[in-house]
């Protein structure tokens with residue numbers, strides 16, 4: 001009888017890609033205007049952003065109807081994401097703990113970083129597609145790249161990294177520990193996104 005074996009990928013890392021949020025068309029411009037206005041009022045903070053503007057982390061506390069819509073949608077899609085992982089995952093105490101805006105002109109990018117100690121992290125693309133045109137499939141300008149947390153990924157058949165092309169209105173969500181970065185874009189288009197941390 002031939003030798004047999006079985007195997008499993010024991011520690012998968014979930015990365016959720018949510019399609020264009022329902023209601024996006026109604027709130028896109030309001031959120032863009034809000035972020036542009038905040039930039040006029042505030043020089044922003046420096047974290048992983050290089051050349052780009054990064055607001056403070058408390059946008060979820062603003063009494064703004066567009067922000068209320070967004071925080072409520074983020075909680076809704078996070079709840080669905082967690083439930084899709086299997087039964088028994090508590091979603092009762094989900095809360096948006098940080099929410100911020102990012103503006104990136106040509107040349108701006110984000111160095112490798114993670115959102116460790118936050119359970120879930122993610123990005124919501126408000127106006128980013130145009131800064132990441134698919135003129136050349138090898139051009140990673142403007143793309144989000146997630147790094148495999150395992151040191152020997154490729155030798156074990158696991159990709160070293162995953163690339164995500166921004167689509168306006170969509171969300172990419174992942175565990176806070178996961179390292180990632182954003183490639184610099186070289187287009188004349190401003191790239192506008194919002195990022196968040198959600199805890200359970």
Ligand SMILES: [Fe+2]
Nearest residue numbers: 113114180195
């Ligand atoms: Fe990030």
